[in-house]
Amino acid sequence: MRMRPSPPRWPCAPTGRMDCCGASRGRMGCRPRAADSRPAMPTPPHPAKRRPSPAAVGLHPRNRHQGRYDMARLVAANPALRAHLRRTPDGGQSIDFSDPAAVRELNRALLASDYGIAHWDIPDGYLCPPVPGRADYLHGLADLLAADDNGAIPRGPEVRALDVGVGANCIYPLLGNAEYGWRFVGSDIEPVALHCAGANVRANGLQQAIELRQQHARGSLFAGLVQPQDRFHLTLCNPPFHASAKEAAAGSQRKRRNLGADTAAARGKPPPLNFGGQANELWCTGGEASFLRRMIRESVAVQAQVLWFSSLVAKREHLADLHRQLAKAGVAEVREVPMAQGNKQSRFLAWSFHAPAVRAAWLHG
Numbered sequence: 001m002r003m004r005p006s007p008p009r010w011p012c013a014p015t016g017r018m019d020c021c022g023a024s025r026g027r028m029g030c031r032p033r034a035a036d037s038r039p040a041m042p043t044p045p046h047p048a049k050r051r052p053s054p055a056a057v058g059l060h061p062r063n064r065h066q067g068r069y070d071m072a073r074l075v076a077a078n079p080a081l082r083a084h085l086r087r088t089p090d091g092g093q094s095i096d097f098s099d100p101a102a103v104r105e106l107n108r109a110l111l112a113s114d115y116g117i118a119h120w121d122i123p124d125g126y127l128c129p130p131v132p133g134r135a136d137y138l139h140g141l142a143d144l145l146a147a148d149d150n151g152a153i154p155r156g157p158e159v160r161a162l163d164v165g166v167g168a169n170c171i172y173p174l175l176g177n178a179e180y181g182w183r184f185v186g187s188d189i190e191p192v193a194l195h196c197a198g199a200n201v202r203a204n205g206l207q208q209a210i211e212l213r214q215q216h217a218r219g220s221l222f223a224g225l226v227q228p229q230d231r232f233h234l235t236l237c238n239p240p241f242h243a244s245a246k247e248a249a250a251g252s253q254r255k256r257r258n259l260g261a262d263t264a265a266a267r268g269k270p271p272p273l274n275f276g277g278q279a280n281e282l283w284c285t286g287g288e289a290s291f292l293r294r295m296i297r298e299s300v301a302v303q304a305q306v307l308w309f310s311s312l313v314a315k316r317e318h319l320a321d322l323h324r325q326l327a328k329a330g331v332a333e334v335r336e337v338p339m340a341q342g343n344k345q346s347r348f349l350a351w352s353f354h355a356p357a358v359r360a361a362w363l364h365g
Contacts, residue, residue, distance in 0.1 A: 058340055058341075059132060059136055059340075059341060060135075060136045060139040060140065060339075062139045062142075062179075063132060063135055063136055063139060064114045064135065065110075065114075065131070065132035065135065068092065069094075069106075071085060071092075071093040071094070073113060074106070074109035074110065074113055075109070076113075077109045077112040077113035078105060078108045078109035078112055078113075080105050080108070081095075081102075081105040081106060081108070081109045083105075084096065084099065084101065084102035084105055084106070100124075100128060103128050104122070104128050107120065107128060107129075107131055108120055108121075110131045111131065111174070115174070115175060115178040115179070116178060117174050117178060117204055118203075118204060119200065119203035119204055120169075120174070120200055120203075120204075121196070121199070121200065122168045122169050122196060123168060123192070123196055126167065126168040126169065126193065126196070127167050127168070127169060128169065129167075129169055129171045129238075130341075131171070131175070132341060133339070133341055133346070134171050134172060134175055134238075135175055135179070136339050136341070137172070137236065137238075137312060137339065137348055138172065138175055138176050138179060138180070138236075139179075140337045140339065140348060141161075141234050141236060141308070141310060141348075141350075142154075142179075142180055143337075144234075144308055144310075144335060144337070144350055145159070145233060145234070145307075145308070145363065148307075148356065148359040148360050148362075148363055149360065149363045149364075153180065154180075154233070154363055155180050155181050155182075156180075156181045156182075157181060157182070157183045157209065159180065159181075159182040159183070159233050159234075160182070160183045160184070160185070160231065160232050160233055160234075161173075161176060161182055161183070161184050161185075161232060161233060161234040161235065161236060162184070162185045162186075162187065162226070162230075162232045162234070162235040162236070162306075163184055163185070163186040163187065163235075163236055163237070164187055164221055164222075164235060164236070164237040164295070164311075165187065165188055165237055165238065165239070166186025166187060166188050166193070166194075166197055166212065167188060167193050167197065168192070168193040168196035168197055169196075169197070169200075170186060170196075170197035170200045170201060170210070170212075172184070172186075172236055172238075173186050173201070173206075173209075173210040174200065174201075174204070174206070174210075177206060177209045177210065182209075182233075183209050183210070183211075184209065184210045184211070185210075185211045185212075185213060185230075185232075186210060186211070186212050186213070187212075187213050187214070187215045187225050188212075188214065188215065189214070189215045189216075189218055191214060194212050194214055197212055198212055213225060219294075220298065221237075221294060221295050221298050222235075222295075222298045222299065222301065222302050223298055223301065226302045226305060226306075230305055231305050231306075232305065232306045232307065233306075233307045233308065233362070233363075234306075234307065234308050234310065235299075235306055235308070235309045235310060236310050236311070236348075237295065237310070237311040237312065238311075238312050239288050239291045239292060239295075239311055239312065239314075240287065240288065240291055288313070288314055288315055288318060289315070289318045289321065289322075292311055292313065292318065292322055292325075292349075293321075293322070293325055295309070295311060296309075296322070296325045296326055296329050296351075297325075297329070299329065299351070299353075300329050300330075300353075303353035303354075304353075307352060307354060307359055307362050307363075308350050308351070308352045308359075309350065309351050309352070310348050310349065310350035310351075311348060311349055312346065312347075312348050313346075313347055313348065313349050314346060316345075316347075319336065319347075319349070322349060326351050329351075330353070331351040331352065331353050332352055332353050332354055332355050333351065333352050333355075333356070334349070334350070334351045335349070335350040335351070336348075336349055336350075337349075337350065
């Protein structure tokens with residue numbers, strides 16, 4: 001296996017104070033153009049050879065959410081957000097990030113104003129993702145493809161990605177199509193989640209760009225889902241973080257305590273997750289480490305059909321074992337890409353069974 005350190009991130013605008021979910025409060029860009037008219041993104045500076053310390057890592061330079069949120073512009077995009085605004089000590093405006101309804105309206109405003117996604121909804125209790133962090137993962141994946149194509153980011157419907165665990169929010173396909181024009185297949189084990197994801201796809205007229213598939217084999221990720229004719233440039237995944245429902249509830253309570261919003265827990269009521277989440281979205285037997293070991297094992301069987309596999313890795317302590325598992329699987333190359341918003345440090349792990357020349361040919365095939 002060839003292990004090569006990932007390029008470090010570049011210094012970027014201050015991300016401001018991090019909210020409880022890592023959604024950096026920031027200023028957004030303009031609505032995306034159609035895929036065939038988008039100008040090429042600026043080429044990032046040549047990365048330094050030395051890997052940066054976590055403190056040097058921030059939002060990706062192409063992330064639209066640098067700095068503070070422009071609440072006036074977001075309210076114009078989604079007037080329902082106005083009811084959730086609150087005054088900050090420095091005289092600015094924000095929302096209560098421990099309030100699921102407020103977070104949902106903020107997401108609707110971000111998606112409408114910055115990505116042209118006019119209609120977006122999720123049922124109560126389902127995962128409401130922080131948009132800046134999800135966008136960062138996609139930008140990192142775009143850089144991964146660009147590294148195999150002399151620095152040019154592949155755009156348009158020729159690029160195909162598989163989102164393992166698309167969820168009711170369908171956030172990665174929606175953002176990935178808006179930013180880069182990519183096509184997506186989104187998989188999930190839950191019919192209700194797929195129904196809601198499908199409603200978001202249809203409401204935005206993206207049926208040709210986003211396909212949804214149910215994974216009927218619980219316990220499997222790629223088996224039974226990836227068809228013989230499928231070829232994917234990328235797979236991506238936000239795996240279940242916790243090993244049990246009790247652990248998930250404890251994590252939610254810690255977040256709320258950090259926000260000073262744990263009064264429900266003090267009254268003996270289960271604290272709501274500010275970004276929601278169903279059981280299969282938040283926890284699985286063995287937690288994140290077990291889930292990712294299974295993903296690595298299953299990736300061997302479909303290695304000829306995927307250019308790069310990837311997944312978020314929330315817990316740094318899992319990385320050493322995951323690298324060992326990848327070495328056993330015989331992968332050709334591994335990338336560990338750091339991400340951060342405010343004080344929250346994260347990363348994604350990507351691996352390919354193909355040599356660099358094969359990957360370059362794939363992008364031009």
